[in-house]
Amino acid sequence: MAMSDASGNDVAIGNETDSKGRLLTSDGRPLRAALDRANRRRKLTAFGLVAPLLAFIVIFFAFPIVQMMWRSVDNPAVIDALPRTLVALEDWNGEDLPSEAVYRALYEDMMADEELPRLEQKIGPLAVRLNYEVSAARGAISRTSRNVDEFEAPFKDAFMDAHRLWRDTEIWRIIEREGRPLTASYYLAAVDAEYDENNEIVRADENRRIYVALFGRTFAMSVVITFMTFALGFPIAYYLSSLPMSKANLLMIAVLLPFWTSLLVRTSAWIVLLQGQGVINEMLVSIGLIGDDNRISMIYNMTGTIIAMTHILLPFMVLPLYSVMKTIPPSYVRAAKSLGATPTTAFRRVYFPQTLPGIAAGGVLVFIISIGYYITPALVGGQSGRMISNEIARHIQSSLNWGLAAALGSMLLVSVLILYWLFNKLVGTDSLKFG
Amino acid sequence: MSASAPQDGFVVFDKVQKSYDGETLVVKDLNLAVGKGEFLTMLGPSGSGKTTCLMMLAGFETATNGEILLDGKPINSVPPHKRGIGMVFQNYALFPHMTVGENLAFPLEVRGLGKSDRETKIKRALDMVQMGDFMNRRPAQLSGGQQQRIALARALVFEPELVLMDEPLGALDKQLREHMQFEITRLAHELGITTVYVTHDQTEALTMSDNVAVFDDGRIQQLDPPDVLYEEPKNSFVAQFIGENNTLDGVVKEIKGEHCVIELDGGELIDAKPVNVSEVGQRTTVSIRPERVEANRDRLDGDAHTIKAKVLEFIYMGDVFRTRLKVAGNENFIMKTRNAPDQVRHKPGDMIEIGWMPKDCRALDHS
Numbered sequence: 001m002a003m004s005d006a007s008g009n010d011v012a013i014g015n016e017t018d019s020k021g022r023l024l025t026s027d028g029r030p031l032r033a034a035l036d037r038a039n040r041r042r043k044l045t046a047f048g049l050v051a052p053l054l055a056f057i058v059i060f061f062a063f064p065i066v067q068m069m070w071r072s073v074d075n076p077a078v079i080d081a082l083p084r085t086l087v088a089l090e091d092w093n094g095e096d097l098p099s100e101a102v103y104r105a106l107y108e109d110m111m112a113d114e115e116l117p118r119l120e121q122k123i124g125p126l127a128v129r130l131n132y133e134v135s136a137a138r139g140a141i142s143r144t145s146r147n148v149d150e151f152e153a154p155f156k157d158a159f160m161d162a163h164r165l166w167r168d169t170e171i172w173r174i175i176e177r178e179g180r181p182l183t184a185s186y187y188l189a190a191v192d193a194e195y196d197e198n199n200e201i202v203r204a205d206e207n208r209r210i211y212v213a214l215f216g217r218t219f220a221m222s223v224v225i226t227f228m229t230f231a232l233g234f235p236i237a238y239y240l241s242s243l244p245m246s247k248a249n250l251l252m253i254a255v256l257l258p259f260w261t262s263l264l265v266r267t268s269a270w271i272v273l274l275q276g277q278g279v280i281n282e283m284l285v286s287i288g289l290i291g292d293d294n295r296i297s298m299i300y301n302m303t304g305t306i307i308a309m310t311h312i313l314l315p316f317m318v319l320p321l322y323s324v325m326k327t328i329p330p331s332y333v334r335a336a337k338s339l340g341a342t343p344t345t346a347f348r349r350v351y352f353p354q355t356l357p358g359i360a361a362g363g364v365l366v367f368i369i370s371i372g373y374y375i376t377p378a379l380v381g382g383q384s385g386r387m388i389s390n391e392i393a394r395h396i397q398s399s400l401n402w403g404l405a406a407a408l409g410s411m412l413l414v415s416v417l418i419l420y421w422l423f424n425k426l427v428g429t430d431s432l433k434f435g
Numbered sequence: 436m437s438a439s440a441p442q443d444g445f446v447v448f449d450k451v452q453k454s455y456d457g458e459t460l461v462v463k464d465l466n467l468a469v470g471k472g473e474f475l476t477m478l479g480p481s482g483s484g485k486t487t488c489l490m491m492l493a494g495f496e497t498a499t500n501g502e503i504l505l506d507g508k509p510i511n512s513v514p515p516h517k518r519g520i521g522m523v524f525q526n527y528a529l530f531p532h533m534t535v536g537e538n539l540a541f542p543l544e545v546r547g548l549g550k551s552d553r554e555t556k557i558k559r560a561l562d563m564v565q566m567g568d569f570m571n572r573r574p575a576q577l578s579g580g581q582q583q584r585i586a587l588a589r590a591l592v593f594e595p596e597l598v599l600m601d602e603p604l605g606a607l608d609k610q611l612r613e614h615m616q617f618e619i620t621r622l623a624h625e626l627g628i629t630t631v632y633v634t635h636d637q638t639e640a641l642t643m644s645d646n647v648a649v650f651d652d653g654r655i656q657q658l659d660p661p662d663v664l665y666e667e668p669k670n671s672f673v674a675q676f677i678g679e680n681n682t683l684d685g686v687v688k689e690i691k692g693e694h695c696v697i698e699l700d701g702g703e704l705i706d707a708k709p710v711n712v713s714e715v716g717q718r719t720t721v722s723i724r725p726e727r728v729e730a731n732r733d734r735l736d737g738d739a740h741t742i743k744a745k746v747l748e749f750i751y752m753g754d755v756f757r758t759r760l761k762v763a764g765n766e767n768f769i770m771k772t773r774n775a776p777d778q779v780r781h782k783p784g785d786m787i788e789i790g791w792m793p794k795d796c797r798a799l800d801h802s
Contacts, residue, residue, distance in 0.1 A: 334495055335528035337515040339542035340593065346516075349541070353532045 065413070072406035075183035077129035078175055081122035082109045086179040089172065098172055103155040110148040132401060133174045133185065140165035173199065186407035211391065211408065215415075218388040221306060222370040228310040229317035229366050230359065237321035237358075241328075255318050258311060267379045270308045274299040274380075300382030308376045313369060317362035324358030360427050368416055388412060444468025444504075445629050446492065446597060451501035453487050461487050463653040465501070469631060469646075471596075474623050476632045478640040479650030480676070488650075489599050489633045494518050505597065516545075521590035521598040521628075525605055527582045529574035535561075535585050536570040542593040560592040563622065580611045587619065591626065598623070600632045604639065616643050637677050641665065649673050666724075670711060671802035674722040681725060681768045687717045687798065694793050696740070697721055699763045704740045706793035711800040718801040725757075725771040727795035730779065730787050741790040744768065746781040756780060762789070 018024055023031040079086065088105035092098045113123045123145045130137035140163040151158040159166040177199060178185070188194055188201060192209040196202045203209070236255065240248045258266060273279045281295040290296065298304055328351065336346035374389040381390065388408060395405035446469040453462035462484040469475045477485040490496040491503060494515030502509050510518055530538050539557040548556070561567045564584035574582055583603060590598055600619070604612045620643045623630045634640055640647045641661040648658045649672075657664060657673045668674035671682070685699040687709070695709040697719060705721065712719045729735055730744075747766060748759035755771050758781050762768040770789065772778050781787060 329526065329528070331524045331526060331528040332530060334493075334515070335522065335524055336530075336541070337495075338493055338518075338520060338522040338599075339545065339589065340516050340519065341541070341545045342516055343514075345545055350530055354530075 068406045069410050070406075071402055072186050072410050073182045073184070074403070075129075075178060075181060075185075077122070077125045078179045079181060081113065081126035082106065082175065082179070084109050084112075085175065089176050089179070092172065092176065094173065094176070095169070097156075097167070097169060100154055100156045102172075103159050103166075104153070106159065107148060107151055107155045110145050113145070114149065128400075129178070130171070130174060132189070132404070133178065134165075134170060136165055137171065137174075139163075140171070170197070173197070183403075186403040187411075189404050190407040190411055211388070214386070214388050214391055215411070217302075217386075218371060221302065221309075221385075221387065222367050224306055225309050225313060225370045226317075226363050226367045228306065229314050230363065232310065233314055233317035233321055233362065234355075234359075237318050237325055240318075240322050241325035242330075252322070255315055259315055263312070263375055264379075266312060267308055267376055270304070270311070270380060271299060274304055274307065299380050300385070302381075302385040304380040304382065305377045305385030305387070308380050309370055309373060312376060313366045316365045316369060320361040320365065321355065321358040324355055324361075328354050360423070364420070364423060368420070371416060372412060443470070445471040445473075445506055446631065447502075447504040448488070448492075449502040449504065451488075451491065451498045451503060453484070453491060453496065454499045460499075460653055462491075465653075465655065467648060467655060467658065469629060471629055472624075472627045474620065474630045474632065474643060474645045476634060476640040476644040476647045477650055478634060478637060478647050478676075480635060483650040484653040485633050485648075485650040486601060489601055489631060492631060493520055493522055493599055519593075519595050519597075521593070521595035523586050523590045523598070523600040523603040525602045527574070527586040527603075529582055529586055529589070531574055534571050534573055535566070535577075538574070538585065539589050539592050542589065546593060556592055556594075560588040563591065564588045564618070579607050580615065583607060583615055584618075587622070591622070591628070595628070597629045597631070600630065602634050603632075604634075604636075612639070619643065641677070649676060651676070667710075668722065668797065668799070671720050671722065671799045674797065674799060675802070679725050679769060679771075681723045681728070681762075681765070682802070683721050683723075683763055683765060683768075684801065685719060685721065687712050687715050687719055689715060695798055697798055699742075701763045703742045703763055705742055705796065706740050706791070707796040707798040708794050710797045712798045719798045720800065720802045721796050721798050723791055723796045725769040726755075727791050728768075728770040728789055729791055730770065730772070730781075730789050732788060732790070735790045735792070739790050739793070741788040744770075744787050744789045746783050746785040746787060748783055749781050751780075760787075760789070 018030065025031050025034045082105075084105040085102060088102040089098060092102060110123060113121050116122070123141060127138040127141040127145075130141065144159065144162045144166070147162060151162075165171050177195065185195075189204075190211050192204045192212045193201050194204050240251055240255070243251065271278070275281070276295050276297065278299070280298065281290075284290045285292050285295065298307065332350050332354070333346045336350040337343065341349065371387075372389050373387060374393060377385050377387045378390050378393070381387070389412075392405045392408045392412070395401045395408070444467075446467075448465045448467040451462060451465040452460055454460050465484075465488060467475075467488075477488060479485045487496060491498050492505075494510070494513065498511055503511060505518065505520075529535075530541070533541070536557060539560055540553050543553045543556060557570075558567065561570065564587055566581065566584050566588065569577065569581065569585070574585065577585065586603065590600075603619075604615050607615060616639055619630075619632075632640075632643065641664070644661055646658060646660055647664050649656045649664065651672050657669045659667075664673065665678055668677060674680050675682070683697075683699055683705070685697040685705070688696045688698045688704065690709050690712070693708060695707050695712065697705050697707050699705060707719075707721050732741065735741070742762060744760040744762045746758060747761055750757040750759070754774055756774060756778065758770045758772065759766075760768040760770055
């Protein structure tokens with residue numbers, strides 16, 4: 001026994017300790033080290049089992065997200081294309097047109113770019129990039145760069161003759177501002193803001209504000225869809241949970257059927273049903289409920305998106321609700337009744353509060369899925385049923401403004417995370433029951 | 436009370452039948468009266484119809500035929516929440532999202548009681564089950580026994596005249612169960628409430644009840660106070676179901692009033708009391724309690740029949756000895772003897788003679 005230490009009296013017999021009071025094994029090694037050694041193999045095995053999925057997630061999920069967030073602030077175009085111009089602009093006072101030296105630097109940058117092989121030329125991307133800031137930039141730069149080899153000193157006049165943009169301080173202000181490796185302009189565009197002539201952040205012109213309203217609409221539609229799935233799903237889940245297993249399974253298949261049908265088929269079916277000449281309108285007209293000339297427009301607008309998405313997302317609400325309701329024994333409601341509660345009171349005060357974890361889980365699930373939903377609004381949304389994801393897709397696929405798309409995507413991601421955090425604060429994720 | 440005519444009871448089942456599928460009867464022609472303040476236990480194996488009876492009384496199942504009366508009034512069409520019957524469920528059914536106090540307040544709130552009234556009653560009910568300090572706990576923070584007490588308090592807090600209990604002690608360990616048995620009977624008698632208690636545990640039924648109704652096959656097989664039930668079972672089912680029991684098969688050889696002689700299948704003659712036999716030549720199963728088997732010839736009547744038995748096993752259990760015998764081909768014939776100073780401790784292989792008082796050996800229907 002190591003009785004030398006002061007606390008020796010509370011050391012149990014058989015537990016050897018070293019000078020620092022750490023427990024030792026019977027052959028004198030520190031107990032903790034022995035335990036770590038014994039556990040190492042188990043930990044390695046566990047890590048080996050997790051590693052493939054971990055690698056998959058890092059490569060195909062975490063890395064693209066980081067990449068996207070990086071792209072929303074990354075700003076290489078001006079630096080790459082106009083290194084000399086940027087150096088020359090350092091002395092510019094920002095109010096008058098820059099001096100001849102700056103125009104000469106611009107000429108040199110453009111001439112240097114001409115020398116490069118076509119695939120490495122930087123003026124093209126520069127034109128695209130500057131065009132995001134001022135819409136005439138693309139034309140100005142490409143036209144100028146086509147004729148630049150004929151320019152002669154003084155270059156200031158040559159440029160100013162070539163395009164009116166070079167006679168304006170705005171383009172120089174933009175070049176100077178965007179001549180930094182990181183930019184906030186994509187995020188500004190994503191919240192409908194821009195820089196004015198004093199480089200102050202102001203709201204964009206009224207007719208160019210789209211994204212804030214679109215975010216608002218996306219949230220509003222997601223709330224409506226979440227509520228609709230709840231209103232439709234709660235009674236179904238309640239009924240399912242009250243049935244014997246065999247019948248419940250059969251009906252559950254009916255609930256899950258939408259899962260097993262192609263999304264396109266389902267959405268097309270809604271088009272067939274809801275369109276102007278569709279099944280529902282034809283029926284209403286034929287029974288005389290509405291006139292032939294004022295058919296209800298239920299598709300290619302917000303109504304269409306909400307109907308189709310409610311249908312598609314319904315299982316995500318029903319399943320968590322069902323799994324929670326299944327665990328509520330009928331004896332609770334019976335107990336409430338035996339204590340004198342009417343069936344309504346028993347439901348309201350005893351049954352319903354116990355389904356809240358299911359409602360919360362279903363609600364979070366449906367809301368988060370619908371906030372980033374793309375295909376259904378794209379197919380049946382028309383103009384008024386578009387969501388933010390459609391705008392992101394447009395910037396990736398057609399306008400090719402990936403920086404803006406990345407900014408919008410990052411904002412969507414962050415807002416979902418904030419919502420989840422808020423939810424966790426208010427309700428607590430440990431009360432979630434997904435199934 | 437068991438003798439009282441059905442109309443006199445506080446709770447009356449009058450020719451009640453219940454079927455779920457329209458083809459088989461779960462409860463067959465049930466007639467039962469429970470007197471005011473009586474503690475009645477419905478005892479039976481699972482599927483015997485006892486829980487169905489309780490659910491019909493509570494109002495969660497409807498009687499297919501017949502009438503259930505509560506305090507003289509038919510209640511078949513009264514919904515459960517208007518019956519005013521307290522109920523304790525098998526798994527307590529304490530509302531998990533409410534505290535103990537809120538659970539107890541629930542029946543009072545739905546009855547529209549004011550706050551101060553509620554608090555007095557809740558306090559009284561909790562003190563009654565010695566749980567006064569647990570007002571603000573959630574059910575999940577309580578042990579099984581504590582939950583049981585709260586469930587009991589909740590069923591009593593609105594002062595019902597009738598309380599139903601559906602196997603309320605099934606989930607507790609043995610020691611706690613015995614303690615709660617005592618608590619429940621004490622409360623029921625102190626408060627003078629009528630109690631209908633369902634269980635499949637015969638010890639529970641015997642120790643707690645004023646009367647026990649033994650259910651099997653949708654019928655009441657016997658309705659009697661516990662001692663009568665144990666000592667004078669009316670048929671083989673009750674004899675087998677209540678307590679430990681030795682059986683021997685044979686044929687009635689002679690009947691003389693309260694005494695008959697049975698010839699066992701091996702030819703041995705034994706004394707018995709005719710219960711379900713009426714004529715000579717009838718096949719019968721006789722039933723003897725292990726503690727009424729006597730191996731000391733001196734303690735039996737002089738002319739009593741005895742029968743040879745071979746000792747197969749001797750188990751020392753402290754207060755009693757349990758001797759397994761082979762009697763007339765039955766190798767599971769048990770004799771229980773008290774651990775008295777002069778008691779013989781038999782060894783396996785011993786041949787002994789056993790007998791019994793004729794009244795302790797009951798000739799029942801052949802099973």
